[in-house]
Amino acid sequence: MDLSTFAESVGESGPVRIEGDCTRGGAPGDFPLVRAPAGIVEFLPAEMTLTCGAGTALAEVDSVLAAAGQMVSLGETGTVGGALGSGWSGVKRLGHGPVRDALLQCRYVNADGRVVKAGGPTVKNVSGFDLCRLMVGSRGTLGFLGEVILRTRPRPRCSKWFISSEADPVALLSALYRPASVLWNGTSVWVCLEGHPDDVAEQSQRIRGASEVAGPPPLPTGGRRSVAPRDLGALTGHFVAEMGVGVVHHADPASAVSVDPAVRLLHGRIKQCFDPVGRLNPGVDVLSPVGGKP
Amino acid sequence: MDAGLIDSLAAALDRDRVRTGPTELVLYGRDASNMHGSTAVVCLPTTAAEVQACVRISNDFGVPFVARGSGTGLAGGAVPLDGAVVISLAKMNRVLEVDVANRLAWVEPGVLNLDLTRAMEVHGLHFAPDPSSQQSCSIGGNVANNSGGPHCLADGVTNAHILGLEVVLPTGELVVLGGEDPEPAGLDLRGVFVGSEGMLGVATKVCVRLTQNPPGVRTLLMDFDSVEAGAETVSAIIASGVLPAALEMMDRLCIEAVEAFVHAGLPLDAAAVLLVEVSGLQRGLEADLERVVEIGRLHGARSVRIAKDEAERQLLWKGRKSAFGAIARIKPNYYLHDTVVPRRRLPEVLSKVYEIAARHELLVLNVFHAGDGNLHPLLVFDRREPGVVERVHAAGEEIVAVSVAVGGVLSGEHGIGLEKRDYMPLMFGPDDLAAQELLRSAFDPERRSNPHKVLPSPARCSDAHAVAEGMWI
Numbered sequence: 051m052d053l054s055t056f057a058e059s060v061g062e063s064g065p066v067r068i069e070g071d072c073t074r075g076g077a078p079g080d081f082p083l084v085r086a087p088a089g090i091v092e093f094l095p096a097e098m099t100l101t102c103g104a105g106t107a108l109a110e111v112d113s114v115l116a117a118a119g120q121m122v123s124l125g126e127t128g129t130v131g132g133a134l135g136s137g138w139s140g141v142k143r144l145g146h147g148p149v150r151d152a153l154l155q156c157r158y159v160n161a162d163g164r165v166v167k168a169g170g171p172t173v174k175n176v177s178g179f180d181l182c183r184l185m186v187g188s189r190g191t192l193g194f195l196g197e198v199i200l201r202t203r204p205r206p207r208c209s210k211w212f213i214s215s216e217a218d219p220v221a222l223l224s225a226l227y228r229p230a231s232v233l234w235n236g237t238s239v240w241v242c243l244e245g246h247p248d249d250v251a252e253q254s255q256r257i258r259g260a261s262e263v264a265g266p267p268p269l270p271t272g273g274r275r276s277v278a279p280r281d282l283g284a285l286t287g288h289f290v291a292e293m294g295v296g297v298v299h300h301a302d303p304a305s306a307v308s309v310d311p312a313v314r315l316l317h318g319r320i321k322q323c324f325d326p327v328g329r330l331n332p333g334v335d336v337l338s339p340v341g342g343k344p
Numbered sequence: 345m346d347a348g349l350i351d352s353l354a355a356a357l358d359r360d361r362v363r364t365g366p367t368e369l370v371l372y373g374r375d376a377s378n379m380h381g382s383t384a385v386v387c388l389p390t391t392a393a394e395v396q397a398c399v400r401i402s403n404d405f406g407v408p409f410v411a412r413g414s415g416t417g418l419a420g421g422a423v424p425l426d427g428a429v430v431i432s433l434a435k436m437n438r439v440l441e442v443d444v445a446n447r448l449a450w451v452e453p454g455v456l457n458l459d460l461t462r463a464m465e466v467h468g469l470h471f472a473p474d475p476s477s478q479q480s481c482s483i484g485g486n487v488a489n490n491s492g493g494p495h496c497l498a499d500g501v502t503n504a505h506i507l508g509l510e511v512v513l514p515t516g517e518l519v520v521l522g523g524e525d526p527e528p529a530g531l532d533l534r535g536v537f538v539g540s541e542g543m544l545g546v547a548t549k550v551c552v553r554l555t556q557n558p559p560g561v562r563t564l565l566m567d568f569d570s571v572e573a574g575a576e577t578v579s580a581i582i583a584s585g586v587l588p589a590a591l592e593m594m595d596r597l598c599i600e601a602v603e604a605f606v607h608a609g610l611p612l613d614a615a616a617v618l619l620v621e622v623s624g625l626q627r628g629l630e631a632d633l634e635r636v637v638e639i640g641r642l643h644g645a646r647s648v649r650i651a652k653d654e655a656e657r658q659l660l661w662k663g664r665k666s667a668f669g670a671i672a673r674i675k676p677n678y679y680l681h682d683t684v685v686p687r688r689r690l691p692e693v694l695s696k697v698y699e700i701a702a703r704h705e706l707l708v709l710n711v712f713h714a715g716d717g718n719l720h721p722l723l724v725f726d727r728r729e730p731g732v733v734e735r736v737h738a739a740g741e742e743i744v745a746v747s748v749a750v751g752g753v754l755s756g757e758h759g760i761g762l763e764k765r766d767y768m769p770l771m772f773g774p775d776d777l778a779a780q781e782l783l784r785s786a787f788d789p790e791r792r793s794n795p796h797k798v799l800p801s802p803a804r805c806s807d808a809h810a811v812a813e814g815m816w817i
Contacts, residue, residue, distance in 0.1 A: 094688070095583050096580075096583035097686050119585045120585070150532055151500060151503070160779065166778075166779045170753035170771065171686065171751055172753050172756070173500075174718045175684060175756065176490045177760060177771055178777075179543075179780045179784070180490070180536055181780060183532045184536050186532055186535070187527075188531055204586070245625060248627040249624075249626065252626075276529075278523070280446055280524070292526075295526050296524070307529050310520070312517035316513065316786065317531060320786040323786045338529075
């Protein structure tokens with residue numbers, strides 16, 4: 051499916067919703083459903099960019115990038131569009147950065163059914179307002195992502211997870227040089243170290259009582275919370291917290307956060323400007339927490 | 345100008361922080377670009393409440409306003425138009441709070457970029473964006489322009505280093521966009537504010553992400569017989585999986601000018617030099633360094649000079665960072681361009697840049713962020729020569745067009761401002777520009793915040809949609 055066919059499927063009027071694999075939830079209601087184009091359009095290893103349909107599976111992207119020793123920081127499951135639409139990062143955000151930094155350019159279908167380009171194909175770009183930032187995490191409420199250019203990064207030569215029940219997770223943030231991930235569940239710490247194998251071995255010595263493990267712990271899926279990193283120490287219950295970042299995977303559902311009325315009003319004006327009749331993903335409120343899997 | 349406006353501003357701030365002196369008004373009528381506007385009043389607020397008062401009073405009088413940091417912008421972004429009230433954030437220059445363990449700090453927008461990095465040195469941290477103007481440019485200005493710098497190759501430009509913003513919206517409310525927590529509810533309004541060139545409001549407080557200083561750094565210089573060989577080396581390094589901390593290039597004329605200025609021992613007979621910096625943990629660093637040297641030699645590097653100590657490293661960097669000062673030795677005036685092209689197109693774009701300059705009988709020097717494909721052609725000239733300014737502008741326009749034509753972008757780090765506003769259609773179609781207008785309309789329905797910048801032709805939110813409200817319901 052090309053972009054113009056996708057735009058036609060979105061159409062010019064009537065409510066419409068978009069779905070990928072629904073690994074991060076999905077759009078509610080039984081409105082007409084569309085899917086974004088899938089497939090890799092172009093991968094330029096020397097530019098460190100990959101162009102693909104938003105409906106492309108992250109697993110497919112990862113296997114193509116892996117062959118060239120590269121990767122993209124969008125999490126592991128579901129589709130590219132789902133990862134961008136939700137804005138949820140994977141557990142290595144501490145080292146790899148947030149999802150929003152991976153999107154360089156997008157072509158989305160707007161509420162009038164027209165294809166709009168935002169951003170640019172190069173990593174450095176300050177040419178006008180950066181609407182890509184607006185699209186990441188907008189859950190399909192302002193436009194439906196069709197085709198995107200992603201920023202890739204070198205795949206580390208070596209990536210290892212360690213577990214310790216003795217190490218202090220906050221102290222580790224300073225003791226280690228740019229760890230990819232530091233997770234904490236209130237008793238144990240999981241650390242992901244990446245880079246040259248010798249450096250990984252040397253850094254792991256700094257984690258008291260560390261032993262190598264296959265990967266991160268299973269993440270509780272009751273609710274994904276966003277907490278200032280300095281407040282993570284006060285967490286209670288069954289959780290895995292991303293130290294230095296503030297994403298908390300909790301067994302209990304997240305409660306609604308209070309939103310400044312002026313910020314809510316601004317959100318309303320943005321939605322009104324981009325989708326005046328509210329036809330894109332009706333019923334999705336970006337200011338409400340998402341249920342479902344993290 | 346309405347005397348009531350100035351009186352109201354003076355009542356909200358101290359009288360001596362509301363300036364109307366003719367000399368000051370001329371100074372604040374321009375920035376570091378060659379464009380100028382005019383203003384009737386300059387406000388120097390010291391608190392967010394005072395900034396809010398400036399915005400609200402401007403709104404009450406129906407007058408636009410423009411926020412200003414250090415005025416080092418090169419695209420005319422801080423130039424006041426339509427008699428805009430200038431709101432200078434220079435007096436709001438305190439580092440408010442630092443969370444060392446989680447590597448973030450709240451700072452006021454007037455804090456200078458290098459001052460922040462220096463203040464964080466004691467914690468082993470720094471603010472990663474390092475524009476050439478870092479001694480004098482402000483964090484607020486960096487936010488407005490999504491500034492870059494040599495070390496943004498590996499660590500990303502300003503947007504990746506801003507976590508939250510306290511902002512006075514153009515409609516007068518004081519709000520926080522983003523914040524210390526990683527996924528605040530709602531849209532990423534922090535993200536769209538960064539790089540919006542003062543058109544979505546005025547930042548009054550910034551939460552910055554701080555970066556660990558690397559445990560090891562190695563800097564090396566390689567030189568080449570041709571610009572093409574240097575540019576191909578750049579692509580090959582990135583393709584090999586090495587992402588250097590910085591990867592900079594200078595061409596022959598620039599090398600000559602810099603060497604005469606800093607005496608760093610640069611090879612005067614080279615067509616191009618590459619300055620490469622790798623950083624990190626010891627073994628990874630050594631492996632990267634070896635790989636870079638190997639790739640350089642494969643592409644015909646004539647010599648490889650690895651800085652043996654910090655003093656030599658500083659000398660090599662001084663050569664790069666003082667390039668713009670060194671150029672005054674050739675001609676009294678220069679026009680600095682800023683475009684980005686895909687790395688693989690660097691050789692052909694550079695040869696076109698030389699061809700364009702030659703055709704317009706101008707000298708061009710290139711010193712740029714090669715790793716990012718971020719070109720900075722410097723056209724040097726003497727303003728007193730008749731017709732030369734017109735030739736400089738004509739050549740500049742062609743350089744921008746060539747960059748966009750090969751799949752590049754209008755600006756990598758200087759922004760659009762006034763300078764490139766009318767070039768926006770080179771990169772964006774009418775629907776794309778209309779979408780950017782929508783964002784502007786949502787933030788600033790009256791278009792009072794830094795008017796007439798970035799977007800070529802105004803359209804209202806309501807103009808952009810043919811569908812009437814509630815049509816399908």
